[in-house]
Amino acid sequence: MAEYSLEVLASKIEFDVEDYIPLIELFIDTTDSNLSDISAAVKISDKESISVNIHNIKGAAMNLGLEAFTVLLGHMSKLNKAGSFADIEEVVLKCMFELNQIREVLEKS
Amino acid sequence: MQKVLVVDNNPVVLQYMDSFLSKNGYSVKTAENGLIALDLVQNYIPDYIFVDLIMPYIKGELLVSILRERKDLSDTSIIILSGVAAEIELDYIAMGADACIAKGPFNSIGKHISHTLNELASNGNKRQFEQVIGLEDVFKRSITEELMVANLHGEVILESISDCIIELSIDYRIVYINNAALNFLNKSKKNVIASNLFNNIDSTWYEDFIIFLEKIKKGETSKSIELSRGDESFLITAKYLNSTKDNTIVLIIKDISLQKQREQELKNKISEREMMIKEVYHRVKNNLAMVSSIINLQVGETENDEALRALNDLRSRIDSIAMVHSKLFRGKDLNNIHLDDYIMDLVANLIDSLSSSELIIAVDITFPEVLIDFDKAVPLGIIITELTTNALKYAYDGQTSGLITISYRDTENGVEIVFADNGIGISSDFSVEQAESLGFNLITSLVMQLNGSIILENKNGAEFTISLPRF
Numbered sequence: 186m187a188e189y190s191l192e193v194l195a196s197k198i199e200f201d202v203e204d205y206i207p208l209i210e211l212f213i214d215t216t217d218s219n220l221s222d223i224s225a226a227v228k229i230s231d232k233e234s235i236s237v238n239i240h241n242i243k244g245a246a247m248n249l250g251l252e253a254f255t256v257l258l259g260h261m262s263k264l265n266k267a268g269s270f271a272d273i274e275e276v277v278l279k280c281m282f283e284l285n286q287i288r289e290v291l292e293k294s
Numbered sequence: 295m296q297k298v299l300v301v302d303n304n305p306v307v308l309q310y311m312d313s314f315l316s317k318n319g320y321s322v323k324t325a326e327n328g329l330i331a332l333d334l335v336q337n338y339i340p341d342y343i344f345v346d347l348i349m350p351y352i353k354g355e356l357l358v359s360i361l362r363e364r365k366d367l368s369d370t371s372i373i374i375l376s377g378v379a380a381e382i383e384l385d386y387i388a389m390g391a392d393a394c395i396a397k398g399p400f401n402s403i404g405k406h407i408s409h410t411l412n413e414l415a416s417n418g419n420k421r422q423f424e425q426v427i428g429l430e431d432v433f434k435r436s437i438t439e440e441l442m443v444a445n446l447h448g449e450v451i452l453e454s455i456s457d458c459i460i461e462l463s464i465d466y467r468i469v470y471i472n473n474a475a476l477n478f479l480n481k482s483k484k485n486v487i488a489s490n491l492f493n494n495i496d497s498t499w500y501e502d503f504i505i506f507l508e509k510i511k512k513g514e515t516s517k518s519i520e521l522s523r524g525d526e527s528f529l530i531t532a533k534y535l536n537s538t539k540d541n542t543i544v545l546i547i548k549d550i551s552l553q554k555q556r557e558q559e560l561k562n563k564i565s566e567r568e569m570m571i572k573e574v575y576h577r578v579k580n581n582l583a584m585v586s587s588i589i590n591l592q593v594g595e596t597e598n599d600e601a602l603r604a605l606n607d608l609r610s611r612i613d614s615i616a617m618v619h620s621k622l623f624r625g626k627d628l629n630n631i632h633l634d635d636y637i638m639d640l641v642a643n644l645i646d647s648l649s650s651s652e653l654i655i656a657v658d659i660t661f662p663e664v665l666i667d668f669d670k671a672v673p674l675g676i677i678i679t680e681l682t683t684n685a686l687k688y689a690y691d692g693q694t695s696g697l698i699t700i701s702y703r704d705t706e707n708g709v710e711i712v713f714a715d716n717g718i719g720i721s722s723d724f725s726v727e728q729a730e731s732l733g734f735n736l737i738t739s740l741v742m743q744l745n746g747s748i749i750l751e752n753k754n755g756a757e758f759t760i761s762l763p764r765f
Contacts, residue, residue, distance in 0.1 A: 198400045198402075208310055215305055215306065240348055241304060244304055244397055245304050245306040245307065247377065248306060248310065248398070248403065249306070249400065
C-alpha cells in the first residue's frame, strides 16, 4: 500500500500540483473504467481484453509516476499470461484500493 | 504557429500533450483513434504528427504507413510516441516515421518532445532519428510485449488465409482488411482503410448488406448471407465484437463459387438419375399393361368358367402391380407413393371391371395421407386386390347392392388396415391361414412378408383386420 501526497506525486515528474491535478483526475476516471473492463474480461477468460486494459492503465500510470500501479500491473500481466484469472480479480481489488487512496488525497486537497 | 496532431487513445496523454504543446507555442489538435485522425487530416495539414502504436480501430503502424503515403503530408514529420518502444525493437523508419519516443514519465516525455521538435525544425523537418529516444527513462517490462506478439501471430495468419476478413467500425468504416479482402475489392490498403464499406462493394449488394449488418448490430441470430457477383457466389458471415467502447463488426467473406458449381453438378446428376428411374418405372408399367392386355385377349377366347376366373384374377393382380409403377412414374417421390390414393384408385378400378349391372357396390375408404415405399406397396396392393375380388365374387350372392369399407388406423405397435363388407359373411369354420384357394394363400403369404398378421371376424359381413408394423 502506497502513501500518497499530491505534492510528492507531482514532484516526481517535475509538475506543479495545479498542473498535475487535472491529469490525475482523468487517470482516476479512465482507470476505473479499465479496471471494470478487466473484471468483466476475467469472467469470460478474455486474455486479450485483459492485456489491452492492463496496457492502457500501465501507460498512464508510468506517465504520472505512479510506480505502485506499475508493479501491480506487472503482476497482473504475469497472472494473465499464466491464465490465473481468479487471482487477477484480487489484484484488480488492490488497484481499486490504490485508486481510492489517490481519490481521497484529491478530495482533501 | 506550427501545427501538431496527437493521436492516442489514452485521454491522460492527450490532455498532457495538448497542454504541454500549447504552452510551447504550438497549435494542437488531438484524435483518440486513427479514424478520427484520418478525418482530421482531410482539411488540416500538421507540421508534426505524434502517433501511439496500440490503439483501437486502426493500429498505429498502419496509420503511419497511410499518412506517409499522402503527398500533401510529405513535409510533415511523423513521430511515434509509444510505451511499446521500451519493450520490443521497433523499425519505426521502415514504418515511415521520422522519430520514436518511448513513453515514460511526463517530465521526461516533455524534454524529449522539445528536443525532437527543435531538431526537426532546425533540419526543415527532414531529419530522421536513428535511435528510439528516451529509452533510458523507461524500465524494461513485458506487459505489452505479449499483446504485441499475439497480435503479430494473429495478423500473419489473417494475412495468409484465402477468406476475406474486413473489420468495420459501427458506422461501417473499414478499420482492418486482410490481403484476400484487398484482392476481392481490387483496391490498395491505403485507399480502403477508414473508407466506408459501401464505397467499396458492388452497389447491387447494398440493400441485402445493410439489412444484414443492422441485424448483426442488434445481435440477431441470422449471421450469414449469400450474395453473388456475376458468376461468383459468396457466403458472408459476421461477428459483432462488443466491448465497453470501440465496438466493431468482423466480416468474413468466403468464395463459395466452386462449392455452388459442384452442388449444381450434383443436382443435375441426381435429376438425371431420377429421370432414368422414372423411365424404368414407365417401361415396367407399359410391359405389365401389355401382359394384362394379352391376358384380356386370352379371356375373350376362353369359354371355361374356371379358366376365365383364373385369367381375370391374374389380370387384376398384374394391374395392381402396374398401378404402383404408374404412381411412382407420375409422382415426385421415386421411392414412395401415397397409400390412400393408391388404394382408392385400385379398388375403384376393380369394382369398375368386376361388378355387374345387377350388383351396385359402394365403397367407403377412410385413409389418412400415408406414404408407403415400393417394397410394401406391391404386396399390400395385391392383398387389397384379393380381398376386393373375393368380396365382389362371394359376399353379395343374390344381393343387388353392397358396401365395402376400408379403413386405416394407427395402433400402439403399428398400423391396422380393416377391410369389411356387409355381405353374407364367411362360414364360422373358415380359417384364413388354412384356406386352400390361391387368393387366400397369396394373402397369408404376403401378410407374412410384411411381418404382419390377419384376423377374420364376422360382423354384419366379413371383416379382415390386417395388423402391420408402422410404415
